[in-house]
Amino acid sequence: MTAPGRRRTTAHVLANAPFRRLWTAMSVCSLGDWLNILALTALAGNLTKGSDFRVQSLAIGGVFIAKMLPAVLLGPLAGAFADRFDRRLTMFFADLARFAVVLSIPLVGSYEWIIIATLLVECVNLFWVPAKDATVPNLVSKEQLESANRLNLLVTYGSAPIAAMLFAALSVAGDVMKNVVPFLSGMDATSLALFVNAFAYLVSAFLIFTLRDIPQRNGGISTPSVFKQIIEGWRYVGANRLVRGLIIGMLGAFAAGGAVVGVAKIYVVALGGGDAAYGVVFGAVFVGMALGMFFGLRLLRELSRRRLFGLAITVAGLVLVAIALVHNLAIVVMLTVVLGACAGIAWIIGYTLIGLEVEDSMRGRTFSFLQSTARVTLLLVVAVANPLAALFGAHRLELGDWSYQFDGSNLVLLIGGALAVVVGILALRHMDDRKGVSLSEDLIAAVRGERFRPEEAEEVPGLFVAFEGGEGSGKTTQSRMIAIWLRDQGFDVVQTREPGSTKVGMRLRAILLDAAERGLTPRAEALMYAADRAEHVEKVIRPALYRGAVVVTDRYVDSSLAYQGAGRSLDPDDVSKVNAWATGGLVPHLTVLIDTPPSVGLKRLGGAADRIESEPLEFHERVRKEFRALAAADPGRYLVVDGTLPPDQITRAIQDRMREILPDPVPQATEDVTGTMPAIRD
Known part of the structure; x- marks a missing residue:
């Protein structure tokens, strides 16, 4: 009975022409944002391909730091700007600026300009996002706002695997074009992806410009600094044992994820894959997350959600350890899907339990605290992961005819996996609501669709x-x-x-x-x-x-x-x-x-x-x-x-x-x- 009602509500929201136009622009921009991440990290790795392993690690790490640093420093300024100026024009000029900057990256073709362009694009993003968030409530009714936010979340994360597949296809097409068209022979294969990315921002600019229903100002947003959000958040979170366990578990998962993101490109190259393989591995994470969110919870619906949260993070850590040690690209892709599934299960359980535990008056600040802390955690981990990989370097272990390559990317993934295992076990012990009940028996019963109860033997x-x-x-x-x-x-x-x-x-x-x-x-x-x-x-x-x-x-x-x-x-x-x-x-x-x-x-x-x-x-x-x-x-x-x-x-x-x-x-x-x-x- 619920599902049809939701479909009708969603259809009704998309029937709202102004919101539909804004949502289409958001979809195009989200696709462009994910494509931008893939293309820039791949291009940074390609520009330093002939260099030492350490140089390549630092080059890719620099891109991630450049992407996250503006959000930490300039977030409050962008929120205030969205409250004071015409939001339609803010988004329109932001899209034009992103189009121009992204288009210049393959034309300039230097690593230094990649870093500068990344900083510029992320600074512009900071003005586009709050203007968009402040606009949505003005285009839909209060009854439609929940459905509108659900659709926004869908395109924000649902476009990631599409971008990964598109990047892989464009990488292959770029390599073919280099061989077919002589004057393109000097251009990197990722350039085609960047051109498509720039075009996506241009399409979004056109859609926003034709949207006349956005009010010029509506001073309803106030964005405190990231660090102020974290300080205020810990005051509340520290007083709630369950929420504290959830936050620690989710931040531990973010830290492990940051390690993966930071070294994924160089690790795929070490396995013998190119840009297309990098796109496939990137997309496998989000495919796994979707599978975990939609099917993992149904498969284990009889298992305690608190237990499943800690168990999912622990299993994700073990899978990440396996990814760090396996040198087969096909197996790594399959393990990455499992890793994403565990992350999806933990993410949706964490959000659900926080929604149940935190009263409405504090819920928004708690989620804001989580997102801000996660952003800083990712920044710190990515900032450390690549220098650590570069410092460790590349090593080959040989024992007779047997040899094994173990470099800095393997070490970072191994440490990330171990961190996730430790955090998962701590979360499981901290939140376990079935003390005295065997976890293995509980899990086996849940897989069978039953709930294990020791007293049932009576x-x-x-x-x-x-x-x-x-x-x-x-x-x-x-x-x-x-x-x-x-x-x-x-x-x-x-x-x-x-x-x-x-x-x-x-x-x-x-x-x-x-x-x-x-x-x-x-x-x-x-x-x-x-x-x-x-x-x-x-x-x-x-x-x-x-x-x-x-x-x-x-x-x-x-x-x-x-x-x-x-x-x-x-x-x-x-x-x-x-x-x-x-x-x-x-x-x-x-x-x-x-x-x-x-x-x-x-x-x-x-x-x-x-x-x-x-x-x-x-x-x-x-x-x-x-x-x-x-x-x-x-x-x-x-x-x-x-x-x-x-x-x-x-x-x-x-x-x-x-x-x-x-x-x-x-x-x-x-x-x-x-x-x-x-x-x-x-």
Whole structure:
């Protein structure tokens, strides 16, 4: 049902003539930008081909530094310029300037001019991009903006493999033309690609010039410096353990990617490939990213997203090590596709989890921080990678008739792969939400389309459903409604709750929720909830499951992970281990999360607030984030329902999901262990 709606929205956005014209210009420019990267690095390598290996490494590294340096230094100036001047004319003259500069590169044909021209093109890009970004919201409605941004992202990265294939084809065509047309014999094969690149900018200039719907100014953009974004970003990221792990993992992947980008050209040459082979390897990365984004997540949909993130980066590192050691171009291309797939999986998981973890008011700054830090990381890595490759030089290892070439590009790739492996393992250990579950068994089960659960060996005949959510979310009401519905269907139902469903639990509940009990430490609180849960599982839940009943509980282990782990800032690994031991590893077949903003849920509560309800709003916000993160990490077990919907609509959504897992009903005596207790609030 969702996909057709998206197609209609996208088609409607492209039906907007001004946006369609701007989007076409963006597509042409993106293709030209990727073609520019390939052509300039290839040309730099070709101009120094007869030189020492060190000279060639430094020459290519200089191009990358020249491309990234202006963005770090002049980004704020370009953003301010876009706010003050006519954006249509800004983009038009920027395109004309890029056309003229790129056209001059093959005509001049010197390495020094490549560096100068690269700096000039990137400086001009800095004025074109913010003018374009500021223009899009003025051409589409608010309802269309998300679809418009999705299309912009598509052409920004989707044009990379097209540019790679075009560059490979143009390189071959350029070599043929040199042999057929005599006066072209002195021209480098990459010159044809640069001519096409210049023509792309000229086409974009024409499209922009004919676009009359761009307002002259709309002072809505403010672009702080890159370093200010990084400083402000770390203040926020440092306070969130999961986001910190995601950022470190993604920056580690960027660093490894920067090592690859920096030495790719000279490595392909060392393998005996030319410009066409370089284009194929470059395109293989983006083909792999597309495959990872679209198919990798589907193939491993039952694997925890947190685990998959760290695993993808680790595997990418191992593949990069293999690329560094293998001297077969065809195998390197195939491994590069795998490398790109791992990068695509990690990238989309990272962005998704950040979107879930970071509140809307901070999300834009967090993404801006990530992009700015990634830009600086790439600049530093590329600046170091090529000098390191040049310093190491080229070496041949010989042992009898066996010989092996190992040069600076191999060393850089090897170090990049090792860095990715270390970062991936750290991210996996930092973010693992399935402690105690074998990663290999978990992965094998995910490949089979199943979710591995150690407790499944018990093969209990009953069905276990847990309801989770914050204060006032509506979970208690919904758990009761579902219990009534199940009884009407003829099922043996045990409706229960935490804390307080046993005699010991009732005493623990009185202490845990007493608003006057302010001296209770977070660790003691976590242990008391675990003690209640141990009694609850042993005396209520397991006996009911063994006799084949459907157990519906209001709160379970995930509440401790959210309230004590995130709310009280305890180590989630410690909380998870304590509760796994207390429950004997018993996990619900389905967990229903009633996701309600704390500002809404707390207003629903009546009467005096208990000890947990009286916590500040920031506490409840952390709890909600952790619930959502747990659900995102285990989508197969969770049903997330918007708690602000009408109650009957929420109930129908839960019923629809439960029909998928319910066995055939066997009418038996019913039991409600909460029936003798006073009514409690959600």
